[in-house]
Amino acid sequence: MQIRVRPLITEKTSRLIKTNWYTFAAPVSKTKNQLEDLIKKTFNVSVLAIKTTVIKGKTRRSGKSRKTRRLSDWKKVMIKIKEGEKIDLFDQGA
Numbered sequence: 001m002q003i004r005v006r007p008l009i010t011e012k013t014s015r016l017i018k019t020n021w022y023t024f025a026a027p028v029s030k031t032k033n034q035l036e037d038l039i040k041k042t043f044n045v046s047v048l049a050i051k052t053t054v055i056k057g058k059t060r061r062s063g064k065s066r067k068t069r070r071l072s073d074w075k076k077v078m079i080k081i082k083e084g085e086k087i088d089l090f091d092q093g094a
Helices: 011-017 032-043
Strands: 021-026 047-055 059-062 067-070 074-081
Touching (some): 021 032, 032 047, 032 074
Antiparallel strands (some): 021 074, 059 067
């Protein structure tokens, strides 16, 4: 089974990139070690630190009868990489 992470690009995470902190969204079931190994292999960077937090899913109402449904939980993963390295997914140009 393949683990998938997606980059989170917001104003706050864009500011954090200047200090070598990158932010991703990942499944709740994965551990820090699994996520660290995945990011090392995928992006070929040296991970110095990793922080994770679980974000609870929101409730949404949809349809004609306005039934409520709950979005799934997800894990926010922040990694600090070695000085001088970068991840190209987050490069937004000048």
